Amino acid sequence: MKAIGGLLIILALAVGIVPALTSCESRGKAIALPNGKSIPMKCHWTGRAELVAAVPLLAVGAIMMPTRRRETLQALSVLGILIGAMVILLPTTLIGVCANPDMLCNMVMKPVLTFTGMLIILVGAAGFFLARRAESQ
Amino acid sequence: MIVLEGVTKVYTLSQEHKVTAVHDVSLEVAPGEFLLVTGRSGSGKTTLLNLIAGLTRPTTGRVLWNGVDLWSMSDRQQARLRSRRVGFVFQFPSLLPALTMAENVVLPSAFSVNGDRQGAHEQAAELLSTVGLADKLLAYPRQVSAGQQQRAVIARALFNRPEVLLADEPTSDLDEKTEREIMDLFQAVHADTGLTIILVTHTAELVSYGTRHVRMAGGQITTEED
Amino acid sequence: MNLLELARKNIAGSAFRSWTVGLCALLVAALTLATSLILSGAEDSLRLAAERLGADIVVVPEGTEAKVESALLMGTTTRVWMDEETLDAVRAVPGVQAVSPQLYLSTLVDAACCAVSDMFLVVYDPQTDFTIEPWLKETIGEGLKLGQVVGGHYVFVPEGEQNIQLYAYLLTLRANLEPTGTSLDSSMFLTMETARDMARISESMALEPLVIPEGKISTILLQVAPGFDLDEVALEIMHQVPGVTPIVSTNLFQAYRQQMTSLRTSTTVSMVTTLTLSLATLALVFSLATNERKRELGMLRAMGATREFVFGSLLVESGILALAGAATGIVLTVMITSLFHNLIVNTLNIPFLLPSLQGLLGPVAGGIGLALLCITLAAMVPAYRISSMEPAMAMRE
Numbered sequence: 001m002k003a004i005g006g007l008l009i010i011l012a013l014a015v016g017i018v019p020a021l022t023s024c025e026s027r028g029k030a031i032a033l034p035n036g037k038s039i040p041m042k043c044h045w046t047g048r049a050e051l052v053a054a055v056p057l058l059a060v061g062a063i064m065m066p067t068r069r070r071e072t073l074q075a076l077s078v079l080g081i082l083i084g085a086m087v088i089l090l091p092t093t094l095i096g097v098c099a100n101p102d103m104l105c106n107m108v109m110k111p112v113l114t115f116t117g118m119l120i121i122l123v124g125a126a127g128f129f130l131a132r133r134a135e136s137q
Numbered sequence: 138m139i140v141l142e143g144v145t146k147v148y149t150l151s152q153e154h155k156v157t158a159v160h161d162v163s164l165e166v167a168p169g170e171f172l173l174v175t176g177r178s179g180s181g182k183t184t185l186l187n188l189i190a191g192l193t194r195p196t197t198g199r200v201l202w203n204g205v206d207l208w209s210m211s212d213r214q215q216a217r218l219r220s221r222r223v224g225f226v227f228q229f230p231s232l233l234p235a236l237t238m239a240e241n242v243v244l245p246s247a248f249s250v251n252g253d254r255q256g257a258h259e260q261a262a263e264l265l266s267t268v269g270l271a272d273k274l275l276a277y278p279r280q281v282s283a284g285q286q287q288r289a290v291i292a293r294a295l296f297n298r299p300e301v302l303l304a305d306e307p308t309s310d311l312d313e314k315t316e317r318e319i320m321d322l323f324q325a326v327h328a329d330t331g332l333t334i335i336l337v338t339h340t341a342e343l344v345s346y347g348t349r350h351v352r353m354a355g356g357q358i359t360t361e362e363d
Numbered sequence: 364m365n366l367l368e369l370a371r372k373n374i375a376g377s378a379f380r381s382w383t384v385g386l387c388a389l390l391v392a393a394l395t396l397a398t399s400l401i402l403s404g405a406e407d408s409l410r411l412a413a414e415r416l417g418a419d420i421v422v423v424p425e426g427t428e429a430k431v432e433s434a435l436l437m438g439t440t441t442r443v444w445m446d447e448e449t450l451d452a453v454r455a456v457p458g459v460q461a462v463s464p465q466l467y468l469s470t471l472v473d474a475a476c477c478a479v480s481d482m483f484l485v486v487y488d489p490q491t492d493f494t495i496e497p498w499l500k501e502t503i504g505e506g507l508k509l510g511q512v513v514g515g516h517y518v519f520v521p522e523g524e525q526n527i528q529l530y531a532y533l534l535t536l537r538a539n540l541e542p543t544g545t546s547l548d549s550s551m552f553l554t555m556e557t558a559r560d561m562a563r564i565s566e567s568m569a570l571e572p573l574v575i576p577e578g579k580i581s582t583i584l585l586q587v588a589p590g591f592d593l594d595e596v597a598l599e600i601m602h603q604v605p606g607v608t609p610i611v612s613t614n615l616f617q618a619y620r621q622q623m624t625s626l627r628t629s630t631t632v633s634m635v636t637t638l639t640l641s642l643a644t645l646a647l648v649f650s651l652a653t654n655e656r657k658r659e660l661g662m663l664r665a666m667g668a669t670r671e672f673v674f675g676s677l678l679v680e681s682g683i684l685a686l687a688g689a690a691t692g693i694v695l696t697v698m699i700t701s702l703f704h705n706l707i708v709n710t711l712n713i714p715f716l717l718p719s720l721q722g723l724l725g726p727v728a729g730g731i732g733l734a735l736l737c738i739t740l741a742a743m744v745p746a747y748r749i750s751s752m753e754p755a756m757a758m759r760e
Binding site (some may be wrong): 174184187190192193194212213216217219221223225226229231233234235236240243244245246248249295297311342 | 364365366368369372373375376377507658659661662663664665666667668669670671673754755756758
Binding site (some may be wrong): 092108110111115118 | 557698702703705706709
């Protein structure tokens, strides 16, 4: 289960880092208000939420690595799958990204996060099935 | 009844270089015999065994199984004969590493006409317990000793309830104690089932196990004794 | 135990061989599918863009062909102008049945956030128009009124608001067009009346006013009367009207077609390279593997396996790996091309439409078929060699 845990850690890092590099704000874009202030766009908030999802995923991966007990591993895998679903839902439905299809967050951030989310779910599912071979205590 | 009539096998390595592995050998093996074939390495024992099983075509002469020439049969008929009537114990480690011990024992069912027959796994378990491996059904070959592997090979050779068991140096990789255990096993199988066994070995001390003994040298049978 | 089970166990038992073969299958299938998706999708996109335009000939200011084409196809904002009088001159050319002017405008770069930034605006004349008006009548039952617009597929009203605000002017979105797979999906269509109104309001209200040059138009869409040859009419326009270039609709997007030709060449080269490399790798892997398994296969024959069984088991093994690898490649390709569609369009600078589920069947079957063919071919030679060997020879070291 070391490999599964390691993969989840790498994916968690990707979930945390990708929005920081690909949200519109990373390119200095924000909504300019008439009074001169600027407020961040949707994609910024999605990025924040993804960061919040990445932290527990990192923990899941880290705990999984030394764990040998079947039930614990399966519970962690299910948690991983749920976080993976969150990673997909945040930029697609829950919060969303900016509407313009040509903007970076729409062109890169959303698909990368969706893809990463799918990988997380796949790895989680693999972990769940591999855990069946582990010892039950 | 297996009959070899003036069988010669010449291996052509190149145009000039030819090796006569078996030279003009005639031999009859009656049903129920436990024939031991001894000889130094290179004396043609293994080739003789391969000729008997139809694994190589004789250069001249005939190999008859119950009066039928092996090489008048098609590849399919030969395969069927080997699958139904012959069990093979090889010189080299011959269990498939990807299969468990039990799966290795049922392997012959993959080629038999009835294919994946019912009760195959029960039969495998029974055979493995006969050879003393009841607790190794789910083990992989790499997880057991060489002696245990060879026992499983014998179990596999018995899977299709053959009439003839052909064994090529089955104890060459084993220590003396294990060698005796394996030979005892052959003897016990012979006593229990009455099948024909042709066993090739370079260890002359093993002759006491058989009901008949032939010695080979230079591709020919030099002495024959009961 | 049967052939399939044995093959499955053997696959699981030799990880390196299985991964290599599976990966080759994945590459071949993925590349085949990606190539055919992008190339046929691009052709669809070009065809659709020309159809949507709905004109036989587009007359553009001389020297602006490429700009206009990229505006029409990709929705790239552009500002090209010619005198309004050109319209009458073109109308007078024999064979011309109808003409309608269009104006290309663009919003401020980086206007209010996400919904609209750097948007391409197409202004048309509802009195003479024969391309947008008929579609509108069919879809919403009437033409556009003052302040109303039709948007590309991705144009929408920002959340919590009723209108789209451009140049401090409030626009009502009446309908959306079908997707084209290009930035045209975020362009907007409006009437001359609305555009002038917008320009008027923007002068006093907007940070930067919308300027529509007086007496200028961008392009002229033209319908040719029945019985006249498109090319001849185009030639006639070139002779009679100075300072313009007529583009026959079938010749539209020449630059993109050329780009596609080079894309096709480069993808063909990479396809051939991948195929050759995969075949070479596979041939190597299979001949190494079969050599390594000579003894095992000879042993199977000694145990009663027929030649066909040995040959078949090798092919079934490679077939399973090919199918598994190809299926993974297909799923990955479909996922990546649909997820990263916009990125690909922007990187290649060629629009492409993703096919429907039905249209996907052909390319998918092609990808899987090619992978299966490659692997079977590579596996066949050593499998045949070993299965026709004498078992005794195969078992010898």
